[in-house]
Amino acid sequence: MDFVSPKGGTPPVDGFDLKDPVNKEFWENKEYKNKIDHSMTPSQVNPKEYSTIFYAGGHGAMWDFADNKDLADIASKIYENGGIVAGVCHGPAGLVNIKLNNGKYLVDGKKINAFTNEEEAEVKLTDVVPFLLENKLKERGAQFEKSGLWQNHVVADQRVITGQNPQSAKSVGEAILKELNK
Numbered sequence: 001m002d003f004v005s006p007k008g009g010t011p012p013v014d015g016f017d018l019k020d021p022v023n024k025e026f027w028e029n030k031e032y033k034n035k036i037d038h039s040m041t042p043s044q045v046n047p048k049e050y051s052t053i054f055y056a057g058g059h060g061a062m063w064d065f066a067d068n069k070d071l072a073d074i075a076s077k078i079y080e081n082g083g084i085v086a087g088v089c090h091g092p093a094g095l096v097n098i099k100l101n102n103g104k105y106l107v108d109g110k111k112i113n114a115f116t117n118e119e120e121a122e123v124k125l126t127d128v129v130p131f132l133l134e135n136k137l138k139e140r141g142a143q144f145e146k147s148g149l150w151q152n153h154v155v156a157d158q159r160v161i162t163g164q165n166p167q168s169a170k171s172v173g174e175a176i177l178k179e180l181n182k
Contacts, residue, residue: 001032006064006071008041014058022170042070047077052176057089057115057166062129065094066136072098079106079159084179088163088172089115095160096136108141111157113164116146
């Protein structure tokens with residue numbers, strides 16, 4: 001497992017609880033902590049070496065992932081090599097501009113899930129984010145699925161795995177493992 005951020009180096013990290021034993025164990029793992037603190041740039045990634053790309057959530061993903069052509073290129077190559085593309089919460093912002101070799105958007109015709117318009121309104125950031133993620137995914141042809149506010153909801157469709165919100169993160173990881181073990 002490697003970590004990549006648009007600029008490399010130490011990316012901003014938030015939204016985890018060190019009282020949660022899984023978060024604490026991960027954060028205190030010296031190997032992973034070192035990889036996070038020294039994240040790779042997209043240009044350092046060879047997509048042929050990876051079976052999965054996962055877009056982590058957080059509102060910053062709306063600015064950092066959506067228009068990043070290098071990350072989209074990595075994801076399209078991983079997917080077209082038979083790999084998995086996944087994201088949770090705002091992470092699927094990275095999926096909105098991924099195009100496949102056939103010219104179609106990756107999400108076109110697939111069941112997709114992400115942070116919903118209702119959740120964005122609930123956190124009062126509808127007028128702050130550059131676009132509403134649910135709307136943009138629908139514009140790209142996604143069959144958007146959702147549950148109520150803050151409910152765990154994960155969708156897996158044709159090697160694209162997405163989760164609605166932070167409550168869905170663990171289930172997204174489990175769905176990725178299930179797909180990898182097929």
